[in-house]
Amino acid sequence: MMIKGLRLQNFRNYQDESIQFTPGTNILVGDNGQGKTNILEGIHYLLTGKSYRVQREQELLRWEQNEFHLYGDFLLSNHKVLLESHYRDKKKMVKINKVPCRRLSDFVGTINVIFFSPDDLIMIKGGPAERRRFLDLHIAQMNPGHVSLLNSYNKVIQQKSALLKSYVEKSLKYTQLQLWNSQIIELGERIIRNRANLINCLQIISDHIYNDLSSKREKIQIMYHALGRKTIDEAISDLPRLLNEKLEQEVERQMILVGPHRDDVHILLNNKPARLYASQGQQRSLVLSLKLAELDLIRQEKGEYPLLLLDDVLSELDCFRRDYLINFIELSRIQTLITMTSGENILDSGTFLRVEQGHIRRN
Ligand SMILES: Nc1ncnc2c1ncn2[C@@H]1O[C@H](COP(=O)(O)OP(=O)(O)OP(=O)(O)O)[C@@H](O)[C@H]1O
Ligand SMILES: [Mg+2]
Structure with missing residues (x-):
């Protein structure tokens, strides 16, 4: 399973931002409070219908806005899957390949994800x-x-x-x-x-x-x-x-x-x-x-392996465990999105995406 692209509109500190991901390791680098975790949260929400940080969607809305949209382009057994999530007036709407889903259980589990953070x-x-x-x-x-x-x-x-x-x-x-x-x-x-x-x-x-x-x-x-x-x-x-x-x-x-x-x-x-x-x-x-x-x-x-999202995990592990995890990811070729603060030189290979005040650019 793989995420190819993500678009966040009025989600957390993102006004309207699109990102392209590559297979393998994608590293989201930036200073504190720039929006790295928000990207992982957006993907998690799109795939599970839930944030792992907050209970209410209201907090996911960009301040002063009344609706958010998330669009994700995924690959499942080499087939394209387009997932969309829309929230407005306390109502959520989800579409798979442009077809609305009636219940949460209609789309949860289509693309699987494992999220891991120090929390x-x-x-x-x-x-x-x-x-x-x-x-x-x-x-x-x-x-x-x-x-x-x-x-x-x-x-x-x-x-x-x-x-x-x-x-x-x-x-x-x-x-x-x-x-x-x-x-x-x-x-x-x-x-x-x-x-x-x-x-x-x-x-x-x-x-x-x-x-x-x-x-x-x-x-x-x-x-x-x-x-x-x-x-x-x-x-x-x-x-x-x-x-x-x-x-x-x-x-x-x-x-x-x-x-x-x-x-x-x-x-x-x-x-x-x-x-x-x-x-x-x-x-x-x-x-x-x-x-x-x-x-x-x-x-x-x-x-197939699910997507792996690692938020601030590497810096918390000792060298042995960090190497074990990195080895595991490389050998199994799991697509992994990792957040890292600027200056942490833990990983030297992978696609680097720089996150700055709600904008993303590829290094
Ligand atoms: N609903 C919201 N609307 C607008 N901005 C928000 C909203 N919720 C959080 N933010 C902003 O998003 C930023 C935090 O983003 P995020 O948690 O993704 O940071 P981060 O890059 O992961 O930082 P760190 O390295 O400290 O973990 C903060 O600046 C916060 O003010
Ligand atoms: Mg963070």
Whole structure:
């Protein structure tokens, strides 16, 4: 997969700017605050319908403007794919090859992308929600049905939560709660299975990568932790019983206590929780292994590597890990877009694109 060109109109600090990319490594160089990350954010938004930095599109609009457009020219198995995204008055519109898409799931995953920035350390350091987000974003790229599954599940959770907080006659409340619980069982099981399958695949690949990165000294383990149960099958068969058992507590506390929206991923380094015991450098290596494992998984499933976007990553890695990553990119010939501040002489080959106050020119 490859991006050939991008046009950003009224997106962040870009008024109307077009860029052409080359296969291989493209290096976006510039001083701080010039718009390097904004380009990666634009590509990510175009491909996933989401920014990784902000929740609301309003913040992506160039100041004082009321609409933005993104156009991307991609190659998928040597076929051209044109993606367009338009935002105005809180409405998004997406087109693939000029044909409007009705739902997010109609275009997410057409062209795959892996984004990696120092903020991704939050996957290790942050809370369960960050780790679930990582899993769900990956699954959605591979299996667009996962987006609708999550949307349906979240609606059920919202409705059940509203019911728990409302003044409804007791027996009626219990009857309605049972109905929402049966939906949680049906949708929840599918969500748990999707996430657990991904973790199983990531575990195998990231284990090899981490082995190389740590010169075989350390061992990584990742496990999907569903409903606090030891195994996935146990979690799924226990879900109906757990929902029943906790029903009264849920009513009392007016909050939902059971479901995969509370699940977590346990990441262990040498059998100890990485969140608590791994050093900053080890945590970085763990994230790097997971990201590279994701890349490989997409290649296995789609037959092609996705785009790789690296934001301020190289300067954060030590020489060994940096060389490992650069080697990996060169050998696998993944098209990679890398941001670098002026003066960082980390890479000497690739296409250099200079970014200055929302303008881009090729060196
Ligand atoms: N909605 C917006 N409208 C206009 N300009 C914006 C908007 N959002 C951010 N900016 C501007 O974009 C610039 C930041 O861009 P970006 O984050 O891409 O910088 P960068 O080149 O990656 O910098 P760094 O090297 O510090 O990471 C800032 O100057 C900021 O003021
Ligand atoms: Mg930046």
